[in-house]
Amino acid sequence: MSTPTARGTSKRTHxxxxxxxxxxxxxxGFQHVVAFYAGAVLVPIIIAGAVGLSQAELVKLITADLFTCGIASIIQAVGFRNVGVRLPLLQGVTFAGVSPIIAIGLAHGGGAASMLYVYGAVIVAGIFTFLIAPVFIKLLRFFPPVVTGTLITIIGLCLVPVGAMDAVTNPHTHETDPTNIRWFLYAVGTIAIIVAIQRIFRGFLATIAVLLGLVIGCAVAFALGDMDFARVGEASAIGFTPPFLFGLPKFDFVACLTMIIVLMITAVESTGSTIATGEIVGKRVKASDIGNVLRADGLATTIGGVFNSFPYTAFSENVGLVRLTGVKSRWVVAAAGGFMILLGFLPKVAAVVASIPNPVLGGAALTLFATVAVVGIQTLGKVDFTDHRNLIIVTTSLALALWVTAYPDIAKAMPTGLDLIFGSGISIGAVSAILLNIVFFHTGSGGPRVAGNGSITLGEVNAMTKERFTEVFGHVLQDVPWAVERAYEQRPFADTAALREAFQDAVLTGTSEQQAELLEAFPDLGAEDETGQVLAVDHVALSNLDDADHNDVVELATAYRSHFGFPLIICAKETERFDRVLRNGWSRMDNSPAAEKAFALIEVAKIVNHRFTDLVADANPVAAARFSRLNELS
Structure with a gap:
């Protein structure tokens, strides 16, 4: 039995x-900037070289990129209204857009004039992403753990070659030289330093292992003559890239459509990064949070088009850094955003970071990218691989992603449209995982898919053993054995409405002793586990309270249990405001014990009903629509 825990002296801050x-x-924050910097400047460097921009124009693109990356990161981490997820997600220019942007530029003659069409397409795609967010949220049912876990794993694995390339790149000529053992030793040495610091030290020093690894690696490289600061002397002391550097944007339909497709692929990548970050920091990511992420991506991309930059998404290496360091504060990312804005004004300071030798940076990057892949593997740990369909989704998507990553020229053999999808391993892996999940779990016969993230049909529910039925549906009835068994005994179910009725009947038809057991299975309002997480998981109104409000809830729950002998139960979906929770609870203290027990059982029935709706709606939009009409008629 859970009991309220008063914690009046501690801070209740996630x-x-x-x-x-x-x-x-x-x-x-600076550690995030260092980990992010190479990836941030790499995109404008590649694009500028491909479309034929001058060195001076390249410098301006880099400072513009840093400036807008800072703004984008602050929007995402700090947030306002329904924009920004308020998680430690550092924003950077997506690599998925590199090939399409180069294609748009070359299609319009290359050079500075072609960038007008690039930025026109970027602005349109950013606005489209901002507006499409509510629609994209409704598609999240097609992103169960088998899809998101596969995608996160692919993101990490496909980025490993980026770090590997840096690890064998000559820092003087910037050409790859895998036969030179010197660059190999720099990369391995940096990894060894990071691992050693993590193993030997605890607390603050352990959390900045990546930064210390880079500093020590740079010190060794400087002592051996493999690092110089020539770029710092050549850079201007102060510089800022004004909006519309190349002139007012121009709009081409094909260019805009291409960039919109890129942003939709990026939206899937952002969803995976957000879910990964939520897993790392211990905060549940809801559908509305994904909408906030996409609005921030859309707004940041639009700002990027104005300030001469490119489409934005969460940088996966920084997701890995959050995991590696254990520092979960979103304000650290906001601080990193401030640093990046500053770097956008100070080319000399930015040049110092740019002077990090490629092999040293590559060694640190390998660690961070591999960490992202591990997060994906952990997500896949929730997937039932005894179901061959899940196995096919993961293996096929990984195979395609790694194939394209190993042989990127495959895209050149593809017709227009398909070359965009085959332009990166992340793109083809994402498309494969999503489509295969739809084919295997959202199409075909067998009745509506009522559970298991769309993997379980009504026919399969009717054929379940009692143990499997309990595993799938037990949480709906608070894992109380007699209630689950009573619902199970009502098989076969003619339709999903009959399945719903089975759960409702189980709550209301038990014996007095069974109903008392069911009520006791629910935690007291205000009760927390040893980590400080609220146990009443259905109640959003109690998820973020200050100490005074929390103590008010504990006082109410304690008085209620003392008076009635069972926990106070209130349906969250119908009492979402904290003040209403208190008002509702204290008003019920005047009820007789018999009347209050009946009232509590009705609240339990409401909770069961909402849990069932959430379970079915997440798996099957058709069933969700049917239940919506059923509720309107009842």
Whole structure:
């Protein structure tokens, strides 16, 4: 039995919302910038070289990129209204857009004039992404763990070659030289330093292992003559890239459509990164959070088009850094955004970071990218691989992604349209996982898919053993054995409405002793586990309370249990405001014990009904629509 836990002396701040002391905030934020910097500047460097921009124009693109990356990161981490997810997601220019942007530029003659069409397409795609967010949320039922886990794993694995390439790149000529053992030793040495710091030290030093690894690696490279600061002397002291550097944007239909497709692929990537970050920091990611992420991506991309930059998404290497360091505060990413804005004004300072030798940076990148892949593997740990359909989804998508990553020229053999999908391993892997999940779990016969993220049909429910039925549906009835068994005994179910009725009947038809057991299975309002997480998981109104409000809830729950002998149960979906929870609870203290027990059972029935709706709606939009009409008639 759970009991309320009063914690009047402790701070009730989730680690994501914790504001660290300024020195730590600055250090952790700068570590994010260092981990991010190479990837941030690589995109404008590749694009500028491919479309034929001058060196001066390239410098302006880099400073513009840093400036807008900072703005985008602050929008995502800090957030306002329904824009920004408020998680430690650092934003950077997506690699998925590199090939399409180069194609748009070359299609319009290359050079500075072609960038007008690029930025026109970027602005249109950004606005489209912002507006399409509510529609994209409704498609999330097609992203169960088998899809998101596969996607996150692919993101990590497909980025490993980027770090590997840096690890064997000559820092003087910037050409790959895999036969030179010197560059190999720099990369391996940096990895060894990071691992050693993590193993030997604890606390603050362990959390900045990546930054220390880079600093020590750079010190060794400088001592051996493999790092110089020539770029710093050549850079201007202060510089800023004004909006519309190349002139007012121009709009081409094909270019805009191409960039919209890129942003939709990026939306899937952002969804995977957001879910991964939610797993890392211990915060549940809801459908509305994904909408906030996409609005921030769309807004940041639009700003990028104005300030001479490109489409934005969450940078996966920084997701890996959050996992590696254990520092979960979103304000660290906001601080990193501030640093990037500053770097956008200070080319000399940016040049210092740009001077990190490629092999040193590559060694750190290999660690971060591999960490992202591990997060995906952990997500896949929730998938039932005894079902061959899940196995096919994962293996096929991984195979296609790694094939394209190993042989990127495959895209050149594809017709227009398909070359975009085959342009990167992340793109083809995402498309494969999504389509295969739809083919295997959302099409065909067998009745409506009522559970298991769309993998279980009504016919399969009717054929389930009692153990499997309990595994799938037990949480709907708070895992109370007699209630689950009573629902199970009502098989076969003619339709999903009959399945719903089975759960409702189980709640209301038990004996007095069974109903008392069911009520006791629910936690007291205000009760927490040893980590401080609220146990009443259905109740959003109690998820983020300050100490005073939390103590008010504990006081109410304690008085209620003392008076009636069972926990106070209130349906969250119908009482979402904290003040209403208190008002509802105290008003029920005047009921007689018999009347209050009946009232509590009705609240339990409401919770069961909502849990069932969530389970079915997440798996099958058709069933969700049917239940909506049924509720309107009842």
């Amino acid at each position: 680690p994501v919302d914790e504001v660290l002391p300024v020195p730590k905030l600055a250090t952790y």
